[in-house]
Amino acid sequence: MAVNDAGSGPQDNAGSNKDSALDRAIAAAMGGASQAEFEDGDVPLPDPRKRPDEKPIAGDESEPEDTRAPDKKVEAKDGKAAPAEGEPKPIEAPKHWPEELRKEFGTLGPKEQALLLKRDKDLQGIVTRKSQELSDTARFGTAVRELINGETRQRMAAMRLDDLGYFRYLDGLQNAAVNRPVEYVAWVMRQLQVTPEHLGLTARGQQQQAHVDPSQQIDESLLDPAVRQLRDYVAQQNTVVRNLQARLEAQDRAAREWETQQQTTARSTLDGMWQTFRSQLDDSGQLAHPNADSLMAQMGALMETNRSLMNMPDGPEKLVKAYQMAEAADPDLSKPRIEAEVARRLAEAEKKRETERARKATSVRPASGAPAVPKRAKAGLDGALEAAFEQLGNRT
Incomplete structure (x- = not known):
């Protein structure tokens, strides 16, 4: 049991x-x-x-996982596997990197690659900016040294001054002339051994005293009061006229100073705008306008003569448009830019075609047992002939 x-x-x-x-x-x-x-x-x-007796269709959700058709990885034209849909695209290393670094860069993760690319861009910007500053400093030093000729060198040697000491000496003289004009004039007269007689100041005073005649004092006492009153009135009016002239001259001088100040401010603003424009960097850390210095004269002429540029307000947009027009007018400068732009557009078009081919290749294909899509019959004589040939082939 x-x-x-x-x-x-x-x-x-x-x-x-x-x-x-x-x-x-x-x-x-x-x-x-x-x-x-x-x-x-x-x-x-x-x-x-x-x-x-129905056979399972490849890719059908109802069939077991082991009977489904395996996914086919689509390879790109260069032999590398194309990224699947939804996956991030691989980041390429910059072209100017060595080949070893480019290969090692490809083995890193996306975060490390993005960090290295950002750091490389920052370093490129720093190097470009420092190179621009060194170039400006060298250009300024060359321009300053050209101001010192042989005769000035001899005076500097006699005064035991170098280039920097000489400009400090001139700056001190300028400050003394502005802040202490009387002392400065006295010092200059002592240094140059100039006396008031050389300037005609004492001689003019002596001539005025020599022309004073005692007989004029007697005539003054015998002068008619009406004539004296008229003379005093004329002298008073002359004083008013002189004061008015002095006031007008002061206003004119103030207007000129204001205009000069405005021009200086505008020039300073334009200079700062120009420095920003010529040192502007692109996305790769290179100069966005590398030919700005050589095209500065052409850009200025275009902004003064071209109607479209004249109607634009002063600003970065006006500088960019003037730069593009000046660069396009020079074949030697515009040819590399045009070639680079054409290459960039061709690369973008090729990239789009590769993406489209990869997308079509990764799309779901019909299984081998699925019915084929019927062909659309052609109209006319060609369609009738093809249909007749197909019927003959089926009979045989």
């Missing part, structure tokens, strides 16, 4: 498991659940919509 119980125990359990699995399958079918929700050991129900 024990043997019979032992032999019948597993069979009863198997039967109960099969019944419970069948119940769960029926409940899942009634509740709209998919067969993927069954646990291991569950028995899925056959799909009544499929025939028993």
